[in-house]
Each structure stands twice: as structure tokens, then as C-alpha cells.
Amino acid sequence: MNEFIQALSLGGTGPTIAIKDTIDIAGYATTAASRALADTHPAVQHAEVVERLLDAGWHIVGKANMHELAFGMTGINDYTGTPQNPQDASRIPGGSSSGSAAAVGLKLADAALGTDTGGSIRGPAACCGVIGLKPTCGRVSRRGVAPRESTLDCVGPFARDMQTIVAVMQAITGDFDMRAAHAPQTGAWNVGIVQVDATPEILKAVTRAVRQADGTARTVNLAGLAAAFEAGVSIINAETSRAFGHLVATGKLGADLDARLRAAAKTTAAQCDAAESVRKQFTAAVDHALESVDVLILPTLPALPITLDEARGGTSVIAMSSLIRPFNLSGHPALSLPLPIDGSPLKAGLQIVGRRGADEQVCAIAAHFEAALAA
Template identity: 70%
Template sequence: MSAFISEFDLHTRAAADAPTIAIKDSIDIAGYATTAACRALVDQPVAATHAQVVQGLLDAGWRINGKTNMHELAFGMTGINGFTGTPKNPQDAARIPGGSSSGSASVVGLRLADAALGTDTGGSVRGPAACCGVAGFKPTFGRVSRDGITPKETTLDCVGPFAREMRVLIDVMTAIDPTFDTRTARANASKSTVGIVEVQADAGIPNAIESAVYRADFVSRKVELDAMTDAFAAGLAVINAETWRAFGHLVDTGKLGADLVARLRAASNTTSTDLEAAERVKRTFTAAVERALEDLDVLVLPTLPAFPITLEAARAGTSVIAMSSLIRPFNLSGHPALSIPVPVAGSALKAGLQIVGRKGADEKVCSVAAHLEAALAA
């Protein structure tokens, strides 16, 4: 099944009925090669030790049931992979599953695992979560260990969980982050104050966000965030530079997909001037988010500005870069951000509702998400 790179049963203290979790193929599992779903890395030596997050899950009694497929080298938003196959979108098999943590979102949505781990550099957990109709969380930058993660050097990437229910996602966070306060994450969030960020999105999706906030009975108000567009572009510049630095040497191997080669070559043109400008935007946008959160507990906005396009359209060359316009900025700023599925009037597909919190307030983001989840289920 293309959602998995490989399936197995890895456990230490796990009981027979222990919850299962799948691990993105950019995260080390001892005894298995970390290939990032790329032909150029299939001959990598097997990992000698588990990534710290994997060891935390095993110590907490989770059963790991496989490594998940992904967009090649974690450098793409569609999840389409000509080498390892393309994971199925559980909401609509004709649509892209999203990337780069495509397999992780897919296995959770298809109920092949209770949860999964992915990585999020420019929306690569939240985007697939929204495409596939599950919950996905990008913690505060630097809060969850990246020991044993490919690529090793990054200023944006975060390990984060997928789950169908917030209670399970919170269980995963408890296992992978020793500082995570489970009691706070499960606390009653009904009195939280919410800022609804005004953004451009397809008809129906912003209304779905406002309707969810109304159903949750939160105190809310509209909010404008300055420099969102600039932050999107700046985040892209940083990702391009860092991905070229990590994987540019693979371009001439003849073992990369043609689309990836083209993106990497374009990424190589990122200049030091581009990165200096990105750093200025980062400061401006981070300050704007923090100002907005001074008297609000969280901000909410769509995860994606539109429903995922079809596989056919993606393969025909339809650009998907705008998919990350509302998620990538929060990689640049480093704030915790979580996507939960939300119904949209007149559509069989669910969209993603994104919740952004103060740096370090990951537990508050989770508690707000759990309250919204309960309100939507009522």
C-alpha cells in the first residue's frame, strides 16, 4: 500500500492492544534506512538508533506499525511520488493527499494506524491533515526534539503528530515532548478568546471557520495580520536555501524525479540578499502575530485557502504553491499551529481549521482544538 514505505510491528513495552503509530520516512527507526521516499537515498545505511521522538513513543508503550510514504525529500506540497507511489486521500481518492507528510495523513485517515508522526517545514503536517480530513499539529519551533530527523539542519522544521481525535493527538504529544503538560492540554477551554484572522479563501471555507467558532461559543473578534503574504514568500526563500544545501548534491545522480530536480535547481538561485530580506520579514511578521495574541488566547483561520486539487490537475502542471499561503507563515514565525477538520456547507469534503497560539502555549492550542472538536460533534 503506497501510504506505507514499509509495514512492521515494533514495540518494547507495548501491550497487545496498545495504540499504533506510523512514522514518516524522514525520521530514524533503528534497523531501517531513512530514505525520505527517494531513490537516491535507498542505499543509505540503516539507522543505528531511534530518533528521540521514536524512543519516547516506545517508552510510552506505543506500537509502531510502519514507516510512511512522503513527498520525495519532503520538498513538495502534492504528495505525488513517482518512485514510491502516491498515498490515497481518504476524503477523495481523485485528489492529492497533500505533502510532504502525505503517507502519515493517509494512514490515519484510512484507519491503518491510530496516529502518525510527520514533519512540518512549510505546512507539511497541517496541509496533508487538511487534505485528508484529520488533525495535524506543528508544535512551537524547537520544542520537540529533531534528533534523528532528515535533514539534520533546519531553522523551520518541526516534528508533529496526526490523529483522528484530539485525545489521541494529545497522547502522542505527551510521549514525544517530556515538557508537555497533559493536564493543561485537556483543560476546559470554553472561556478562551479567539481572533478570527481575515484571509482570502474559496467561498464557504471562511464561513465554515466562523461557524465553528460560533458553535464553540467562544468570545471572538476579527483580526488582521500584517505581512502574511510577505511571510509566505520569506518562508519559501528559507526552505529553498536550506533544502538546496541539504540535497542539492543529489541533482546530478539521475535518481530524482524530474519535478524535484526542477524545484531544486530553482532553489539553488536563492541569494544571501533573499535570506537577509526573509530575516527582516520574519521579525516583522513574528511581532505582528505576538501583538495579535497579546489579548487573545489563539488565532483561527483556514488551514488551506481551497480544497485540494485533483491528482490529474497536479500531474498536468497546475501550481499548488498557494496551498501553503496560510500555513507557511507560522513556520517562519515559529508559533504552534494545529489543523482540525471542519464541515463546509454544500461540500462532502471537510476543510481544515487552523489554530495558532503563543510560542510555548502548545497545550492551550490543543485544549482549544479539543473544545472545537467537541462542539462540531455535538
């Protein structure tokens, strides 16, 4: 695997797509970009999402690189290589679906599939200046996706435009309503701007985006956002430790993964129980907030991505997921759309969160924002 994708050619003559290396493709090993899994036997059958893409005529061009074992936010991988951030080669591409976002941003594929357990689609999308969608939890099949068991993880698409996002969703989701996903946003529609901590430039850009899109906005104080972030960390640590903790004994993990898995193994049952309580409370809070608005919007990331040198020097990146990880816990669909910033060549991310099961409405509203921001 190079720093972007392991090239292959599979399927029809339709649009091209890359598949994250946690998703099975028959005949190829699913290694999660880890030396510890390098000798894994090839998958004997396609993941369900791969089967659906092939049935729909998509052309698979490669397995996308990633942060090792899908357990990191930077996208740095010293074993398989670190994908280049298409917006700024000096900055991190974001993780864990780094190769998927970078491949789309650099036009190596029309689309890509990633997985999002704690922001791993939306974070790289915001870093790399592309669109990334985490569907409603459970809406898209995870059969044939690693880790095999997860209460947070979702498979979803990356693309450079909303039309392609919708096309991928139609292919991988059996009941996706194309008409609703393409519905024009005419008449009165309401957005709730969630009050969060982020850089002034990004917060200003979010407010400006609503104005450009002619939405009716109100501010929303979303109770429990910080607690949901912490709960999401506890659950991902416990579930990832169960899935991959045994690999520490191989001595083949990258230094960051070795340290993270050792720490994750210390997650207690009491922490998990408390996290599940927070999950119920926060899910109810998001549901309640969405009773009075069509979608919630907030930044995808609280700041622009740090540089590779800063990340390698030890700068903490855990706060990167402070605004995205909570919606893995609640299960709501959430999309990151490139967001222009005044005075910067880099785009941030506008996160659009919808009601559970209303992925089509999130796509339709995102397409409206896309058109307004391009005007």
C-alpha cells in the same frame, strides 16, 4: 514501501503509530521516499521521538510514505507511489507528510508522526480530513530527523481525535502538561479570526465554527502574512538546497524534485537576509496579535485540494501553503482540525494558532472546537 507505509512491528502493545520516512528508526534506512537515497545505510539509532514513543509503550507499525525529500505540497510520488486521499481518491493527499495523513485517515494506524517545514503536517491533515499539529518550533526534538539542520522544520502528530494528539505529544515532549492540554474551555475565551483570502464556503465554515464553539470572536488583520509566506519560501529553498542539492547530480530524482532543487540553488544570500528580517517582523506581529486573544483561527488551506489529474497537468499548488507556511517562519504552534463545509462531503481544515510554547492551550481549545463541531 507501498503507497502508504513500509510495514514493520516495533515496540509495545499500546496504540499504533506510523513514522514518516525522514525520521530515523534503528535498523531501517531513512530514504525520504527518494530513489536517490535508496542505498542509504540503516540508521544506527532511533530518533529521539522514536525512543520516547517506544519508552511510552507505543507500537510502531511502519515507516510512512511521503513527497520525495519532504519538498513538495501535492504528496505525489512516482517512485514509492502516491498515498490515497481518504476523503476523495481523485484528489491529492497533500505533502509532504502524505503517507502519515493517509494512514491515519484510512485507519491503518491510530496516529502518525510527520514533519512540517512549510505546512507539511497541516496541509496533508486538511486534505485527508484528519488532525495535524505543528508544535512550537524547537518544542519537540529533531535529533535523528532529516534534514539534520533546519530553522523551520518541526516534528508533530497526526490523529483522528484530539485525545490521541495529546497522548502523542505527551510521549514525544518531555515537559508536555497533560492537565493543561485537557483543560475545559469554560468562561470567556477569545479568538481572533484572521482576515485572509479563501473560498467563500471555507470562510463561512470558519465563522460558523466559532459560533458553534461559543467563543468570543474579533477580526484580526495580521500584518505581513504575504511577506512571511514569501520569506518562508526563500528560507526553505536555501536550507533544502544545502541539505539535498547534491542529489541532483545522481540523476535519480523525480522530475519535480530535480526542477525544484535546481531552482532552490539560485536562492541568494540577499534573499535569505531579507527573509530573516521578515521573520523577526512577522513573529513580533503574531505575538502582538496574541496579546489580546487566546488563539488565532483561519483556514488551513484557502481551497479544497485539487485533483491528482490537475496536479499532474501542471496546476500550481504553491498557494496551498499561503496560510500555513507563515507560522513555520514565526515558530508558533499551529493545528489543523477537520472543518465541515455546507453542501460538501469533504471537510476542509480549521487552523488554530497559539502563543509560542502554549501547545497545550492550542490542544485544549482544539478539543473544544472538536466537540462543538461534532454536536
